Amino acid sequence: MSKAVLIDGLSILNRAFYGVPDLTNSEGLHTNGIYGFLNIMLKILDEEQPNYVAVAFDVSAPTFRHKMFEEYKGTRKAMPEELRQQVPVMKEVLEAMDIKILEKEGYEADDILGTLGRRFEEIGAEVSIISGDRDLLQLATDKIKIRIPKTKMTGTEIEDYYSKDVEEKYQVTPSEFIDLKALMGDASDNIPGVPGIGEKTATKIIVAYKNIETAHEHASEIKPKKASQNLVDYWEQAKMSKVLATIDTQCPVEFDPGAMVFKDMYTSKAYLLFKRLEFKNIIARFDKDALPKEERLSPAVLLKSVEEFEQAVKEDLEGQKSRGEQAVAGIYYHPQKPEGLCVSLASRPEPYFAPAEQFDCQKLADILKNEGYLVGVMDVKETLSWLKLDKDGVFDTSIGAYLLNPLKDSYGYDDVARDYLGMTLPSEKDIFGKTSHETVFLEQQERFMEFVGWSGAVARRGVSVLTQALENAKMDKLYSEIELPLAFVLRSMEDYGIRVEKEELKAYGDALVSRIHELEENIYDLAGERFNINSPKQLGVILFEKMRLPYGKKTKTGYSTSAEVLEKLRSEDPIVNFILEYRQLTKLKSTYADGLEGYIREDCRIHGKFHQTITATGRISSTEPNLQNIPIRMELGRLIRKVFVPEDGYVFVDADYSQIELRVLAHMSGDEQLIQAYKEDQDIHKITASQVFHTPLDQVTPLQRRNAKAVNFGIVYGISSFGLSQDLSITRKEAGEYIEKYFQTYPQVKEFLDRMVSDAKEKGYSETMFGRRRPMPELKSSNFMQRSFGERIAMNSPIQGSAADIIKIAMIRVKERLEVLHLKSRLILQVHDELLIEAKAEEIENVTKILREEMENAARLSVPLEVDIHTGKNWYEAK
Known part of the structure; x- marks a missing residue:
C-alpha cells in the first residue's frame, strides 16, 4: 500500500x-x-x-x-x-x-x-x-x-x-x-x-x-x-x-x-544550501560520491616505505617549482592509537598516513623541512608534543583562523574547511562519536583514513587562503611576529611545568579545613541552628525567613543566594561575611587543595595547558589546572602560591607589569594629564583622587584613593554609574558624578572611548595597537542590553588586547634572550600581566636584567612601562 x-x-x-x-x-x-x-x-x-x-x-x-x-x-x-x-x-x-x-x-x-x-x-x-x-x-x-x-x-x-x-x-x-x-x-x-x-x-x-x-x-x-x-x-x-x-x-x-513523488532529497543543490546554512549534521547524510568534485577530499593511504615518500616529495617539488609556487605540504600528527603522521602533498590526491610503529615520523617531517617546504599544521603547539618543527617553516591554520575570527568556539579542520575553503566536512565528533579512534581504524579503516586525510589536506590547502586573508586584514605581522612564535613559547612552558610541594599542599588543605570548620560553627551560632550551608534553598530560608534580612528574591526553587545578593547584605549581619568566606574557602579546597593533586605528574610537576585561541581579546588562558584564577584578595587564597616551588638549585623570579592597561589607555588616548602623571612616576590613583575630589594631594584619604582606583580601572572596562555604585557601595548619582569628574580631569580619555565605540560601529570590529581585530556583532543587536554590552567591549578590547599583545611580545623576547645566552633559567608561567621564571641561583641577576629590559621595552609607549620584580623560594615569596 x-x-x-x-x-x-x-x-x-x-x-x-x-x-x-x-x-x-x-x-x-x-x-x-x-x-x-x-x-x-x-x-x-x-x-x-x-x-x-x-x-x-x-x-x-x-x-x-x-x-x-x-x-x-x-x-x-x-x-x-x-x-x-x-x-x-x-x-x-x-x-x-x-x-x-x-x-x-x-x-x-x-x-x-x-x-x-x-x-x-x-x-x-x-x-x-x-x-x-x-x-x-x-x-x-x-x-x-x-x-x-x-x-x-x-x-x-x-x-x-x-x-x-x-x-x-x-x-x-x-x-x-x-x-x-x-x-x-x-x-x-x-x-x-x-x-x-x-x-x-x-x-x-x-x-x-x-x-x-x-x-x-x-x-x-x-x-x-x-x-x-x-x-x-x-x-x-x-x-x-x-x-x-x-x-x-x-x-x-x-x-x-x-x-x-518522493525522490532522492540529497541533491547537489540541497548540498550547497546546507553548506551555506552550516548544517554539518545534515550534510553528513550525503553520499560523498554525490558531492561536487571540488568537495571530494580523498582518504589517506598507508605509506609503504620511506623511499616511496621521498619519491613523492621529489615529484611534488618539481611540480610546484615549475609553477613558480612556494612548496607547501600539510601535516597532521595523530596522537591516539594508531599513532602516526599524515602528510598531504599538492601533487597527490591521497595524503599518506605513516604509522609511528613503522616509521620515524620525525624523519619524514625533516625531509619536508630539508627540502624547504612551508608546512601547514592544525595547532602547531600540540604538534610540537610529537615533532620538532621550525617556526620559520610552519603555518598554523588554527591560529590564522582564530585571528580572523576570534569569536568562534573551535578552529578544527572542519571549521577551516567551511569558513575558508568553501567545503563542509564532518567533524571529528561526527566521524568517531564515542568510539575510540583505534576501534574505527580496525573496523572502519576508510573512515579513519578520511579523518586523518582531511586533517592533513585542509592544513595544506588553508595555507595560501589564510595567508592572503591575514594580509588583507593587515594581521600578517601580528601572526608572524607574535602569535606563531608564542605557540613555541607556550609549548616550552607546558613541557617544563611547575613543581608542587605535596607536603605543603597537604598542610594548606589542612589549614583550609580548620578555617572552614570555624566558619561553619560561627554561621550555625548566628543562625541559631545547623543546616546545609551549601544548599541555596536552606540558606535562603535562614537568611530571608528566619533572620528576615532584606533583598530576598524568591524564585521557583527558593530564594536567590547568589554572590551579588550576598554582597548587598554584607553590612546587614556578620553571618553574611562568614558565608562569603566559607564559599571562597570551600572552592579553594575543592579546586586547589584537593584538585591540584590530580595534576601532579611523576616528576612532581604540573604541566598545565596554555591556550591562545580561546579569548576574543587575545589574552592567554590556562587550564588543567587554571592557574590564572587563584584568588588573591584574601590571604588564604594567596597562600596557595606557597605550594609552588622551584627545582633544587633554582629560585623563582616573578615580574609583574604595573598598571599596564591604564598605561596603554594613557598612550592610546593621548591624554596629556594622564601621560604627565605617569612620566613623573606619581601615584596615579592618588593624583586622580586629588583631581576628581578637588583635594590637595597631601590630604587625599585612603578611602578617596581607593575610590579613585576603582574609577581608574572601571573606566578601562567601560564601567557604568550603576556598576561603579555597586563596587563602591554608593548611590548611582554619586557614581555618575565620580565618572563625570574623571572625564573632566582626563577629557581626551572620554574622546578616545567615544571614538572607539563609533569606529567599531562603522567598521564592525575594534583594533589593538598591533592590529588585532575583535568583531563587534553586539553593536548591531536589536536588544538594548546587548548593544550596551557591545559598547563596553568596544571601549575595553583595544586596551585589554593591546596589553595582551605587549606581554606576549615580552614572553617571546625573554625566552629568546635566555636561549641566546645559553642560560639554564626558563620561563614557566604567565598569569595575565605577570611572568614567572624558574631561575638558576647563580643566574638571578642576569634573569632580572633580562626581564626588566624585555618587558619594559616590549612596546614603545608615550608613558614608561614599569615592572615590579621579586624573587623567592616559592611563588608566594616571589609575588
Whole structure:
C-alpha cells in the first residue's frame, strides 16, 4: 500500500523556531527554525519511508476561511522577524530537496492538507499529516494519522492520532472535535469560542449532545448555569467559531500525485544550501560520491616505505617549482592509537598516513623541512608534543583562523574547511562519536583514513587562503611576529611545568579545613541552628525567613543566594561575611587543595595547558589546572602560591607589569594629564583622587584613593554609574558624578572611548595597537542590553588586547634572550600581566636584567612601562 506524508509547513517551522535554541550562520541568518524543521521532517521520513511527500504553506500571512471574519485577522500575533526571515529560505531548501510545496490563495495550509489527505485516502493510500496544530485532529480516520511533534532538549517526540486515538484522549470523535473547539475556542488560532466554557465543560457538552446545534437546542439543560446562559448569549459567536475551526476538505487545490513523488532529497543543490546554512549534521547524510568534485577530499593511504615518500616529495617539488609556487605540504600528527603522521602533498590526491610503529615520523617531517617546504599544521603547539618543527617553516591554520575570527568556539579542520575553503566536512565528533579512534581504524579503516586525510589536506590547502586573508586584514605581522612564535613559547612552558610541594599542599588543605570548620560553627551560632550551608534553598530560608534580612528574591526553587545578593547584605549581619568566606574557602579546597593533586605528574610537576585561541581579546588562558584564577584578595587564597616551588638549585623570579592597561589607555588616548602623571612616576590613583575630589594631594584619604582606583580601572572596562555604585557601595548619582569628574580631569580619555565605540560601529570590529581585530556583532543587536554590552567591549578590547599583545611580545623576547645566552633559567608561567621564571641561583641577576629590559621595552609607549620584580623560594615569596 502506498503512503503519503503531508506537512504543515508554517506550523512545524514555528514549533521548531521556539523549540530549538537560536542559531545563526556566518552570514548572520537565523537558522534554528529551518534546522528544527529539517530534523523533524527527516525523522518522520526515515520512519515512514513514504511514496509521496508535500509541504503546505499559508499564502503570506495566514488567511481566514470566510471574509466575514476578517476582523479577527488583525488580532493574530505578529511573526518575530527572526522567524519571518527563515520562511523563504525554508521554501528554498524544500525546493532544492525536490519536495513539493503547495499554496492556494484564500486558503490556509490545513485546508490544503485536509483536501490532499482525503484525496489520497480515496485512492487507497495511507496518510500521515504532520502539524503542531491540534485543529487537524478533525481529519483523523482509520487511514489518516495526525502526527504532532514536540521539540524538547532531549530530542523530538511525536504524538500519533488515528480516529480511535482522538476519541480515547478527548472523548469525542474527530468530527465532534470541531464542535469542541467551537465552544472552548483557541487563542492561538483566533477562535473566540464561548466565554466561560473551558475544555472540561465543553467536553461534557459535546459528549452529551454531539454538536453545538443540538447543545443550543438543549441549552436550558446545560450546567453550570453560566455556561448555559453564555451559549445562548454568544450563539452567533459559537457558530462563527465552528466555521473558523472547520477545515475545508474540498478546497480547489490541484491533486497531482506524480508531482508529489518522493525522490532522492540529497541533491547537489540541497548540498550547497546546507553548506551555506552550516548544517554539518545534515550534510553528513550525503553520499560523498554525490558531492561536487571540488568537495571530494580523498582518504589517506598507508605509506609503504620511506623511499616511496621521498619519491613523492621529489615529484611534488618539481611540480610546484615549475609553477613558480612556494612548496607547501600539510601535516597532521595523530596522537591516539594508531599513532602516526599524515602528510598531504599538492601533487597527490591521497595524503599518506605513516604509522609511528613503522616509521620515524620525525624523519619524514625533516625531509619536508630539508627540502624547504612551508608546512601547514592544525595547532602547531600540540604538534610540537610529537615533532620538532621550525617556526620559520610552519603555518598554523588554527591560529590564522582564530585571528580572523576570534569569536568562534573551535578552529578544527572542519571549521577551516567551511569558513575558508568553501567545503563542509564532518567533524571529528561526527566521524568517531564515542568510539575510540583505534576501534574505527580496525573496523572502519576508510573512515579513519578520511579523518586523518582531511586533517592533513585542509592544513595544506588553508595555507595560501589564510595567508592572503591575514594580509588583507593587515594581521600578517601580528601572526608572524607574535602569535606563531608564542605557540613555541607556550609549548616550552607546558613541557617544563611547575613543581608542587605535596607536603605543603597537604598542610594548606589542612589549614583550609580548620578555617572552614570555624566558619561553619560561627554561621550555625548566628543562625541559631545547623543546616546545609551549601544548599541555596536552606540558606535562603535562614537568611530571608528566619533572620528576615532584606533583598530576598524568591524564585521557583527558593530564594536567590547568589554572590551579588550576598554582597548587598554584607553590612546587614556578620553571618553574611562568614558565608562569603566559607564559599571562597570551600572552592579553594575543592579546586586547589584537593584538585591540584590530580595534576601532579611523576616528576612532581604540573604541566598545565596554555591556550591562545580561546579569548576574543587575545589574552592567554590556562587550564588543567587554571592557574590564572587563584584568588588573591584574601590571604588564604594567596597562600596557595606557597605550594609552588622551584627545582633544587633554582629560585623563582616573578615580574609583574604595573598598571599596564591604564598605561596603554594613557598612550592610546593621548591624554596629556594622564601621560604627565605617569612620566613623573606619581601615584596615579592618588593624583586622580586629588583631581576628581578637588583635594590637595597631601590630604587625599585612603578611602578617596581607593575610590579613585576603582574609577581608574572601571573606566578601562567601560564601567557604568550603576556598576561603579555597586563596587563602591554608593548611590548611582554619586557614581555618575565620580565618572563625570574623571572625564573632566582626563577629557581626551572620554574622546578616545567615544571614538572607539563609533569606529567599531562603522567598521564592525575594534583594533589593538598591533592590529588585532575583535568583531563587534553586539553593536548591531536589536536588544538594548546587548548593544550596551557591545559598547563596553568596544571601549575595553583595544586596551585589554593591546596589553595582551605587549606581554606576549615580552614572553617571546625573554625566552629568546635566555636561549641566546645559553642560560639554564626558563620561563614557566604567565598569569595575565605577570611572568614567572624558574631561575638558576647563580643566574638571578642576569634573569632580572633580562626581564626588566624585555618587558619594559616590549612596546614603545608615550608613558614608561614599569615592572615590579621579586624573587623567592616559592611563588608566594616571589609575588
